[in-house]
Amino acid sequence: MRQQKSVSMADVARVAGVAKSTVSRAFIHPTLVAAPTRERIRRIADEMGFRPSRVARALSTGRTGxxxxxxxxxxxxxxxxxxxxxxxxxxxxxxxxxxxxxxxxxxxxxxxxxxxxxxxxxxxxxxxxxxxxxxxxxxxxxxxxxxxxxxxxxxxxxxDTPSGVAAIADHLIGAGHRRLCYVSGPPGSWADAPRIAALRGRAEESGADLVVAGPIPPTVDAGIEVSETVAKAGVTAVIGYNSATVLGLLHGLGTQGVRVPEDVSVASADDFILFQSTKPAVTVLRLPxxxxxxxxxxxxxxxxxxxxxxxxxxxxxxxxxxxxxxxxx
Amino acid sequence: MRQQKSVSMADVARVAGVAKSTVSRAFIHPTLVAAPTRERIRRIADEMGFRPSRVARALSTGRTGxxxxxxxxxxxxxxxxxxxxxxxxxxxxxxxxxxxxxxxxxxxxxxxxxxxxxxxxxxxxxxxxxxxxxxxxxxxxxxxxxxxxxxxxxxxxxxDTPSGVAAIADHLIGAGHRRLCYVSGPPGSWADAPRIAALRGRAEESGADLVVAGPIPPTVDAGIEVSETVAKAGVTAVIGYNSATVLGLLHGLGTQGVRVPEDVSVASADDFILFQSTKPAVTVLRLPxxxxxxxxxxxxxxxxxxxxxxxxxxxxxxxxxxxxxxxxx
The missing domain is CATH 3.40.50.2300 (Response regulator)
Incomplete structure (x- = not known):
């Protein structure tokens, strides 16, 4: 197979028999190079596969694209x-x-x-x-x-997941749940504070309890691990930080002998195409x-x-x- | 908030009081510019946030990185x-x-x-x-x-998925399956011909039948759609082109009243972290x-x-x- 090397400005200069700076000018400041020379350099560069376009644009505009x-x-x-x-x-x-x-x-x-x-x-x-x-x-x-x-x-x-998470809480509380759990995401997650505040607000308004589990890494494995805590929290509904958390919860709660949704309802604060196909299909927020x-x-x-x-x-x-x-x- | 514009070579030239081509040379062919001028241009460029590094590298080497x-x-x-x-x-x-x-x-x-x-x-x-x-x-x-x-x-x-797919066939045939289905991927898929050849080889050696369904797009929806064909094919085991196909099959076979694995075994020719957590957990090829x-x-x-x-x-x-x-x- 044919070996390849990138074509440099020096290569073009050598073949064209001009200085490297002339090649540079032919592309970057074409008016500084006599038209016949410029055209010859460009033709040779083209034949050799020298690719100055983005580079030239970057030099003349300060932008790389x-x-x-x-x-x-x-x-x-x-x-x-x-x-x-x-x-x-x-x-x-x-x-x-x-x-x-x-x-x-x-x-x-x-x-x-x-x-x-x-x-x-x-x-x-x-x-x-x-x-x-x-x-x-x-x-x-x-x-x-x-x-x-x-x-x-x-x-x-x-x-705006806080308002979405609040909508999940409204749905659950409206269905009669009185003790909810939110499984939070990674420590220091920027997304969690406003979600938890929104959930607290909804719980207080309706006299429901809110348990916050975590923070945990947003992974399937961490979701499986946190299931034991959730199973013992005496809640009837759980909202997971994201789909990985919820996939872990579905698996982990099953292992704990907790049936979804018979014993505990589960919802996810983000969507995942597969949640249509899991058993049960999972209530989600579809994010734009x-x-x-x-x-x-x-x-x-x-x-x-x-x-x-x-x-x-x-x-x-x-x-x-x-x-x-x-x-x- | 502060408005920003990229700093161009012309901007640097204006502030430094030199021609644009001098700024260009200061970076690309520094030996062509007197040292004090060069240093002054570079200092000004630096202060202004002009970023020539990748561009300069690209021009001098013909490489962009x-x-x-x-x-x-x-x-x-x-x-x-x-x-x-x-x-x-x-x-x-x-x-x-x-x-x-x-x-x-x-x-x-x-x-x-x-x-x-x-x-x-x-x-x-x-x-x-x-x-x-x-x-x-x-x-x-x-x-x-x-x-x-x-x-x-x-x-x-x-x-080498063909040998992996053959290993799935060995596993299924070894377990007693005599009529297998392979759900193939997108029309013209390069991956499918050698897989199907490997599966045909295994089926012939062992006297089993192989049904090929598809080609279908490698999506969950197409996997759901093809489930009807698979359910009617009289097979006891299915191998899906990829995890999306298999997720569709799991869902679609359920809808057709076909239980996995009681009625039909299902395996995937690639892996997906969630296949550990689905019910049933799915037999897969883990790809490197x-x-x-x-x-x-x-x-x-x-x-x-x-x-x-x-x-x-x-x-x-x-x-x-x-x-x-x-x-x-």
Whole structure:
């Protein structure tokens, strides 16, 4: 098979018999090179497969055409559709997405953001694990849009899961449940405080009890582990932080001899295509992830054009009631 | 909030009071600029947040430091771990991954590859939907590594699912099944022909029957739809093309009144974390996706250094037997 090497500017210069700086000028400052020379250099570069387009654009505009996207994981079904939507929206703007996965580590996320911010035109960071001061500092250096995270007035696209979680509570309390459990997500999760506040509000209004289990990592295994605590909490309904938590709960509660939904109703604060197909099918919040991806790219594009990003976009989830939740007893 | 614009070379030139071409030279051909001027330009550029590093590298080496990764979808759990592994391996080489998702369209994949190939140093294309001639043409233009696809002697990382699928057949036939069904993947799938050949071989050797259903798209919905055909095929065991197909089958067979595994055993030709937690837990092939991602980046790095890529890497899957497969009747 044919061996290949990238063609450098020096290669083009050698073949064309000109200085490297002449090749550079032929692409970047064409008016500084006599037309016949320029045309010859471009033809040779083209034949040799030299690819100056993005580079030339970057040099003359200070832009690379690249947008960075940082997500915590691809194992959580939240992020696949978001990444796909961001990539598609970016493509419509003739921009490309450099993807970084932080593997649920704040330390790694910090490092990836530091690095990406000198390589791309702008950044979209989803459900960031980093602290507010770091994100503010980044936003001073490079256009930044947060997804599912609010930091003061930084541009952000928010999914209003607190109101969605409150809607699940209304559904459960309306069905007669009097003692609910919320299984919370990772320690320090930005999403949890407003959800728990919303749930507390609903419980107080209706005289129901709320037990908060966790915090636990948002994984199937941690959901299985926390099931023992949930089984002993004397609750008739559980709301899980996300679909991985709930998959763990479904499995773990079964192992504990707790039947869903006969003994305990279970609902998930996010959706997962498979929850249609599990037994029982699971009551979920459907999150507007495609909309969120498009909104984030739109906001970043405005920042890159030097326009105001606009107010945070708040998108509402939809409650889909299925077999896993029903009146208690 | 502070408005931001990218800093261009022209901005730096204006502040430094020099020509744009001088700024360009200060970064790309520093020896052509007097040291005090060069230092002043670099200091000003730095203060203004001008980011020439990748651009400068690209101009002087013909390399961008970017690798393109094309996958068909992120909805299929095959690709999350592969993307994560490719990204991590690339990071270890100080390279970044530009991700493109073809949304299971060969036409879109062609367009994305055409586009990426002029923007990145090399390409990794997973389970390509494009024809051999196109992929050969791309490989002449830019270093290319295929994952889960073989095209002549093009560099590739293969996951030997045919032998894995044969191992599932051995397990089922050994348990006493005499009439098996394979639900095949998308029309024209490169993966299916060798799998079906391996299954036919096993069936003939043991005097069992093999029914092939499909081709169908590799989605949960299509798996649900094909369940009616499978239920009427008079088989006692089914092997699904991938986990989405199998999730559809689990749901669809239930709707048809077919119990798994009492009436029909079900196995999946790929793994999915949730198959541990479904009822019944599903017999699967665990695919070496992390290894595949690292191997693909390693092979591409060799191509980029002008070395021979080495023979195709063939990685074997592991059969995990769970509750969904058992002796018939």
């Amino acid at each position: 690249l947008l960075g996207l940082v997500v915590p994981t691809l194992s959580n079904p939240f992020f696949g559709p978001l990444v796909a939507a961001v990539q598609q929206a970016a493509e419509e703007e003739d921009r490309q997405i450099v993807l970084m996965i932080s593997e649920l580590s704040a330390e790694r996320e910090t490092r990836l953001i530091e690095r990406l911010s000198s390589e791309v035109d702008g950044l979209i960071v989803a459900t960031s694990l980093c602290g507010d001061p770091f994100l503010r500092k980044v936003a001073k250096r490079i256009p930044l849009v947060l997804v599912d995270r609010r930091v003061g007035r930084l541009p952000s696209v928010l999914i 992830l495609e909309e969120a991806g498009h909104a984030a790219v739109g906001m970043l594009a405005r920042l890159l054009r030097g326009e105001r990003p606009g107010k945070p976009v708040v998108l509402g989830p939809e409650l889909l009631i299925r077999e896993s939740t029903r009146p208690p007893g | 970017l690798l393109g990764l094309v996958v068909p979808t992120l909805s299929n759990p095959f690709f999350g771990p592969l993307v994560a592994a490719v990204q991590q391996a690339a990071e270890e080489e100080d390279r970044q991954i530009v991700l493109m998702i073809s949304e299971l369209s060969a036409e879109r994949e062609t367009r994305l590859i055409e586009r990426l190939s002029s923007e990145v140093d090399g390409l990794i294309v997973a389970t390509s939907l494009c024809g051999d001639p196109f992929l050969r043409k791309v490989a002449k233009r830019i270093p290319l590594v295929l994952v889960d696809r073989r095209v002549g002697r093009l560099p590739s990382v293969l996951i 996706l992390e290894e595949a991602g690292h191997a693909a980046v390693g092979m591409l790095a060799r191509l980029l250094r002008g070395e021979r890529p080495g023979k195709p890497v063939v990685l074997g899957p592991e059969l995990l037997i769970r509750e969904s497969t058992r002796p018939p009747g």
